[in-house]
Amino acid sequence: MITTHNLGFPRIGANRELKKAQESYWRGDLSKSELLEEGRRLRKRHWQLQKESGLHLIPTGDFAWYDQILNHSLMLGAVPERFSKADPGDLDTLFRMARGRAPTGEPAAACEMTKWFDTNYHYIVPELSRGQQFQLSNTSILDETAEAIEQGFSAKPVLIGPLTWLWLGKVKGESFDRLELLDSVVEVYDKVLAKLAEMDVEWVQIDEPILVLDLPLEWNQAFEYVYNRLQSCKVKILLASYFGGLNGTTTTVVNLPVDGIHVDLTRDPDQLPALLDRLPAYKVLSAGVVNGRNIWRSDLKQILQQLSDAEERLGDRLWVAPSCSLLHVP
Structure with a gap:
């Protein structure tokens, strides 16, 4: 049986409930506990x-009050000093970093916002400094996964990969190589994966969309280092790329010590034959064949034809999914 899954789901709600609740909270018309309850209600509905x-695996950790990169900055404790030693676990810290102000805490200059790859979505840019240390400081990914499991859903937590998070960060102050921070970042990811394993999570999706970029050699080489570090965790890792093809890194990616690979076949269908030829016999291939960035119905006959060889060669190691998170559907 082919496994079906989703890379992520829109969080705003069918009637923009999340946006309305946030604005009510910022105006003082809704309490923090009421806002948090609205988040729980939306997550349950979307799961x-x-x-x-009919999805077999349901993404968790894809919910965000602002954006997922900001979620990960808080997870890592990457809160700029101007926010007065704010608690990364506090929702108002998130809002202050994103907007410069919140119902509690002193106002400060908001963090920079920029476009997420070639989409219309924006993210809050991580601020990085030489010698910066990271620690697990916000447990939303763990809390929301536990929430889903308690409600009977087959949870597949979703993390933005450590290399993508670092690549998207911006150096503040003295110039330095962002890869100098990699060890400290990976230590946090290692702890998160270990805690997810303790919750009996089987699969974790780690998104590394920078794999489709023309990266410097040292960044490409860093993938082997990172995923060798993380392979000791007792969860299965699905390494996800999207918004393009693997851009000449197919051999490197298929040989990384992960249990599955997701690729965007709507943007680069021609990468499939090489993947099928090089994929090790134990790995899953998640085929992103439903376009996650438009509203048009998929041509199912064309998809079946596209995947016929893959199904014959992979059997139940072939998974089917959208190309990227459905967050990007207009």
Whole structure:
């Protein structure tokens, strides 16, 4: 049986409930506990919709009050000093970093916002400094995964990969090589994966969309280092790329010590034959064949034809998914 899954789900709600609740909270018309409850209600509804649609694995950790990169900055404790030693676990710290102000805490200059690859989505840029140290400081990914498991969903937590997070960060102050921070970042990811394993999570999706970019050699080489470090964790890792093809890194990616690879076949369908030829016999291939960036119905006959060889060669190691998170559907 082919496994179906989703890389991520829009969080705003069918009637923009999340946006309305946030604005009510910022105005003082909604309490923090009421806002958090609205988040829980939306997550449950969205998980249920995906389960009822027949998905075998439901993404968790894709919910965000602002954006996922900011979530990961807080997870790592990467809070700029101007926010007065704010608690990374506090929702108002997130809002102050994103907006410069929140119902509690002193106002400060908001963090920079920029475009997420070639989409219309924006993210809050991580601020990096020489010698910066990271520690697990916000447990939203763990809390929301536990929430889903308690409600009976087959959770597949989603993390933005450590290299993508670092690549998207911006150096503040003295110039330095961002890869100098990699060890400290990976230590946090190692702890998160270990805690997810303790929750009996089987699969974790780690998104590394920078794999589709023309990266400097040292960044490409860093993938082997990172995923060799993380392979001791007792969860299966699905390494996800999207917004393009693997850009000449196919051999490197298929040989990384992960349990599965997701590729965007809507943007680069021609990468499939090479992947099928080089994929090790134990690895899953997740085929992103449903375009996650438009509203048009997929041509199912064309998809079946596209995947016929893959199904014959891989059997149940072939998974089917959208090309990217459905967050990007207009």
